[in-house]
Amino acid sequence: MNLASxxxxxxxxxxxxxxxxxxxxxxxxxxxxFQAGAPSDDQIRYLRALxxxxxxxxxxxxxxxxxxxxxxxxxxxxxxxxxxxxxEELAAEATAAEQARRRAAQPSMAMRRLIGKTLARERPDF
Numbered sequence: 383m384n385l386a387s388x389x390x391x392x393x394x395x396x397x398x399x400x401x402x403x404x405x406x407x408x409x410x411x412x413x414x415x416f417q418a419g420a421p422s423d424d425q426i427r428y429l430r431a432l433x434x435x436x437x438x439x440x441x442x443x444x445x446x447x448x449x450x451x452x453x454x455x456x457x458x459x460x461x462x463x464x465x466x467x468x469x470e471e472l473a474a475e476a477t478a479a480e481q482a483r484r485r486a487a488q489p490s491m492a493m494r495r496l497i498g499k500t501l502a503r504e505r506p507d508f
Contacts, residue, residue, distance in 0.1 A: 415486050416486070424446070425445075426443055426444070426445050427443065427444045427445070428441070428442075428443055429442040429443060429444055429449070430442050431454075437455060437456045438453070438454065438455045438456075439454050440452070440453060440454075440462070441453075441454050444467070447466055447467050447472060448464055448465065448466055448467065449464065449465050449466075449467055450463070450464045451463040451464070
């Protein structure tokens with residue numbers, strides 16, 4: 383076996399590995415996107431956090447139709463405040479979730495072009 387054939391085999395294996403890793407990466411991204419789905423009422427949703435020290439922070443979370451302000455430290459979590467969300471907030475959140483679900487279900491424009499060129503047997507330009 384000479385050097386050229388060994389190098390060719392090595393390049394073939396590296397190319398095949400790159401294809402497999404690329405397919406795995408995009409499959410995982412696609413799976414994550416479809417598994418996320420729309421949040422249900424029984425999920426605790428993280429809204430935002432504000433650090434107030436090295437290991438302390440204030441955190442806003444939503445659960446059902448309430449928003450909780452939590453004080454989070456290294457040793458405990460304390461509910462500092464809670465309020466009921468207004469119907470307008472709930473409607474705006476439902477609209478945003480529906481729009482996000484529609485965007486997630488549609489492939490991006492770049493993906494559509496790539497698929498179109500592949501189906502038309504053109505060489506995709508990256």
